[in-house]
Amino acid sequence: MAKQDRAIRTRHTILVAAASVFEERGYQAATITDILTTAGVTKGALYFHFQSKEDLAYGVMAAQGRHMGTVPPRTCKTQEVVDTVLLQTYRLQKDPMVRAGVRLAMDQQATELDRGTSFQEWSHGMTTLLTQAKQQGELLPHINPTDTADLLVGAYAGIQAMSQAITNYTDLDHRTTTLLTHTLPNIIHPPILTTLNLTPQRGKDTYTEIQNNLNNTNEPGTDGESINRNSNNISEPQTAN
Amino acid sequence: MAKQDRAIRTRHTILVAAASVFEERGYQAATITDILTTAGVTKGALYFHFQSKEDLAYGVMAAQGRHMGTVPPRTCKTQEVVDTVLLQTYRLQKDPMVRAGVRLAMDQQATELDRGTSFQEWSHGMTTLLTQAKQQGELLPHINPTDTADLLVGAYAGIQAMSQAITNYTDLDHRTTTLLTHTLPNIIHPPILTTLNLTPQRGKDTYTEIQNNLNNTNEPGTDGESINRNSNNISEPQTAN
Incomplete structure (x- = not known):
């Protein structure tokens, strides 16, 4: 295995271990030692x-x-918004890394983290998609892409927290559909709205599509995790302590 | 002061102290000793x-x-829903007890608490109001009061968390308005919708209205806090340890 591939895999192993420790213990109680033990590095x-x-x-x-x-680019940008939401619902149910990331962003005891950044990254991505949708004439005239993106991200964060607290995500499909059906008719032109696929199956299909794309491009790492900001220096120590 | 009044005030003092300790330290790290010290009881x-x-x-x-x-009963039940949301926004900005309660419900590290109950109590109250609104013909025919109540409670929980993380609640008025304007047109008949007052000032006015009602009925406790399930036995110990 090339040195760079090995570094990417090690980084991924550490992140998976950190996700599991943060999810189990919370940010405040988690220690580097716990993460080292779990990662085995x-x-x-x-x-x-x-x-x-x-x-x-x-x-x-x-x-x-x-x-x-x-989510691979879609011709219809509001379908891309919907797919992003449905994919997140699928991943929250399946992927511990996604659950840990969301929990850190919602962890009000993680006072030393700038948790706002996580919300803002999501909002930025949604704003970009909704701005494209607006340029393509998919949105109702009064829609401000930034406000609508912030609403969708914030509201989604809340329904997933409620679903986790009450049913450990087993009702998240239903809550996601309710969010979409209560908001999209106020956001999207009716002729576009009727063409959208809002079924939860779409989340799983998008996930499979992404995995197939990743396998076809032979990217290392199971989630396409790329190397971090130190990536120019790819020789990681093997025996240091 | 009557014994019962004193017991109610002591209970309130303890709850205010607990709220402040939970808000500062999180559920996991908070101790009874911290709460005793803060309450001075x-x-x-x-x-x-x-x-x-x-x-x-x-x-x-x-x-x-x-x-x-x-929120005092309103003839228009959807206005009562709106007032409940706007009041919560006002209180989150003003009242540490409200902030602490919301943070506990959202604290994913508080694993021994059944946090779902807090969400469900809110949903139950909202479902009751929306069911009355439906009976009065205020809602669109497709609306299921339980699903809509769950959505409003979950979405609100998320936008307040996002507002807290990014601006410490200074933008919560704007986020609340965005939530209401994105969802209510899909919930309420247009002729009713146009009569609603959605301005943030409504939260403050409702708060003042409630305080005035409390003062007029001379209830003890600054927030109308009632005595707990042990209230039949109102003689609390004064010197026990």
């Missing part, structure tokens, strides 16, 4: 990729946020 | 009212949830 390898617990938390939140951008 | 007085840290957390969440039901 050396301290040197961890500090090659991440400088601190805070840095690890941002890594997990970024990995979760980045998933958003991975 | 004896251990005996605390255990007269609350059996455990868990019980204190439920007390804070219930005090927050109960605020919801205190």
Whole structure:
């Protein structure tokens, strides 16, 4: 395996371990030692990729946020918005990294983290899609893409928290559909609205589509996780401690 | 002061102290000792009212949830829904007890708490109002009051969390308006919709109205906090430890 591939895989292993520890213990109680033990890597390898617990938390939140951008481009931009939401619902039910990222962003005890960044990255992605949708004439004239993006991101964050607290995500499909059917008719022109596919199956199909695209391009890492900002220096230490 | 009044005031003092400790430290890290120190009451007085840290957390969440039901009845039930939302926005900005209750409900590290109950109490209140609104013909025919109540409660929980994380609630008025304008046109008949007052000032006015009603009925406790389930036995210990 090339050195760069190995570094990417190690970084991914560390992030998966950090996600699991943050999800289980919360940001405040989690320690670097817990994460080292779970990841089974050396301290040197961890500090090659991440400088601190805070840095690890941002890594997990970024990995979760980045998933958003991975819906393949759609001709209809409001379908791309819908697919982004449905994909997140599918991933929250299936992927511990996504759950951990969302929980960190919602963890009001993680006072040293700038949790706003995670919300804002999501909103930025949604704003871009809704701005394109507006330019294509898909949106009702009164819609401000930034406000609508903020609403969708915030409201989604809340319904997933409520679903997690009450049913551990088993009713998240239904809550997601309710969110979409209560908001989209106020956002999208009716002729476009009637063409959209809002079924939860669409989340799973989009997930499969992304996995197939990743396999076809032979990217390393199971979620397309790319190497971090230290990536120019790809020789990570193997025995340091 | 009558014994019962004193007991109600002591219970309120303890809840305010618990709210402040939970808000500052999070559920997991908070201790009974912290709460005793902040409240300045004896251990005996605390255990007269609350059996455990868990019980204190439920007390804070219930005090927050109960605020919801205190909007005076409105002839137009959808205005009562709107007033409940706007009142919560006003209180989140002003009242530490409300903030603490909401944070406990959203605290995913508070694993021993049944946090779903707090969401469900809110949903139950909203469902009642929306069912009345439906009976009065205010809602569009396709609306299921339970689903719509769940959506409003969950979405609101999310926008307040996002507002807290990004601006510490300074933009919560704007986010609340955006939530209402994106959802209400899909819920309420247009002729009713046009009569509604959605301005943030309505939250403050409702708050003042409630305070005036409380002062007129001479209820003890600054937020109308009623005595707990032990209230039949109103002689709390003064010197126990």
